[in-house]
Amino acid sequence: GENVEQHPSTLSVQEGDSAVIKCTYSDSASNYFPWYKQELGKRPQLIIDIRSNVGEKKDQRIAVTLNKTAKHFSLHITETQPEDSAVYFCAARALDNYGQNFVFGPGTRLSVLP
Amino acid sequence: AAGVIQSPRHLIKEKRETATLKCYPIPRHDTVYWYQQGPGQDPQFLISFYEKMQSDKGSIPDRFSAQQFSDYHSELNMSSLELGDSALYFCASSETSGSWADTQYFGPGTRLTVL
Numbered sequence: 001g002e003n004v005e006q007h008p009s010t011l012s013v014q015e016g017d018s019a020v021i022k023c024t025y026s027d028s029a030s031n032y033f034p035w036y037k038q039e040l041g042k043r044p045q046l047i048i049d050i051r052s053n054v055g056e057k058k059d060q061r062i063a064v065t066l067n068k069t070a071k072h073f074s075l076h077i078t079e080t081q082p083e084d085s086a087v088y089f090c091a092a093r094a095l096d097n098y099g100q101n102f103v104f105g106p107g108t109r110l111s112v113l114p
Numbered sequence: 115a116a117g118v119i120q121s122p123r124h125l126i127k128e129k130r131e132t133a134t135l136k137c138y139p140i141p142r143h144d145t146v147y148w149y150q151q152g153p154g155q156d157p158q159f160l161i162s163f164y165e166k167m168q169s170d171k172g173s174i175p176d177r178f179s180a181q182q183f184s185d186y187h188s189e190l191n192m193s194s195l196e197l198g199d200s201a202l203y204f205c206a207s208s209e210t211s212g213s214w215a216d217t218q219y220f221g222p223g224t225r226l227t228v229l
Contacts, residue, residue, distance in 0.1 A: 034217065043204060043220050044157065089156070107156045 002027040004092050006105030013080050014113050021108045023090035024072040030092040033066060033073045038107075039086045047088075048075070080112045116140055118207050118221035126227045127195050135190040135224045139207030145169065146188040147218060148180060149204040157204060163188055192226075200228045 003026040013019050023033075031052035036044035050057045050064045050073065057064050061080075066073040077084055090105040119138040127133050139146050148160040150173075159172035163182035174180070177195075182188045186207075192199060202225050206218040 043202075043223050045220075046217060049217060087156075104157060104159065 002030060002092055002103040004090060004103045004105040006090050006108055008108060009106065010109045010111070012111045012113060015080060015082060017080055019075075019077045019080050019084070019110055019112075021075045021088055021090070021110070022072060023074070023092075023105050024070075025092040025103075026071065027092065028068075028071065032093040033064070034091050034093075035064060035075050036089040036091065037086045038089065044089060077110075080110075082112050082114055085110055085112045118205055118219055120203075120205050120221035120224050122224060123222065124225050124227075126229065128229055129195055129197065131195050131228075133192045133195060133226060135192070135203055135205075135226070137188045137190070137205030137207070137221060139186050139188070139205075140209075140219055143207035143209045143219075144186060145208045146182055146186065147206040147208075148174075148188070148190050149206070151202045151204065151223075152198075153201070160190070195228045197228050200226060202226075 004023055006023045011019055034049035035047050037047045038044040048057060048059050048062050048064050050066050052068055055066055061078045063076040064073060075088060087107045087109050089107045092103050118140055121136045125133055137146055145164045147162040149157040150160055151157040160174040161172060161180050162170045166182045178190060178192050180188060180190045202223045204223045205221045208218045
């Protein structure tokens with residue numbers, strides 16, 4: 001089955017700097033890669049996603065890149081702000097004969113220091 | 115827009131009791147997922163249903179069972195509760211569109227406390 005790894009597990013950056021979180025997946029059939037942000041005490045929220053037919057997607061200060069050959073995808077946050085501090089989860093999804101298989105990475109705790 | 119509804123939002127049970135959590139997906143969504151998130155832990159996938167059939171199974175204990183009904187709502191049944199079952203249980207739903215995997219929308223969660 002699918003296995004998703006995520007690095008780093010914790011990340012501290014200065015306000016205004018960029019943050020990059022990387023994930024790798026094992027199942028080449030995976031074709032959808034969402035990123036979730038979970039703030040303390042709240043449920044995970046989808047912040048950006050990418051499908052396997054594109055290599056990069058950007059939404060304001062957030063971007064995601066996908067390398068299907070290498071089976072890795074990354075979240076890029078530019079001009080970080082204190083409110084970006086949260087746990088970020090990547091995930092990979094594939095369709096098989098039984099429906100959808102959705103696997104989370106272990107999460108990255110991002111701290112943006114003022 | 116309608117979101118995923120979970121009930122109850124909070125539940126307190128004694129050890130060895132039984133609990134039932136309910137999830138009502140977004141209208142027209144045919145896939146439901148259940149996740150368990152313990153204190154300070156990552157969400158763990160439990161089980162999913164597509165068109166009322168189990169589509170994938172994760173780390174769901176044998177004491178737990180779930181099903182999806184004809185109206186696509188789902189119930190997670192938890193028996194012989196243990197202290198370690200205390201967690202936040204999320205439900206998510208999505209609309210399957212054939213060859214594409216689709217965005218999951220999470221519910222607000224049910225916080226289960228086992229005393």
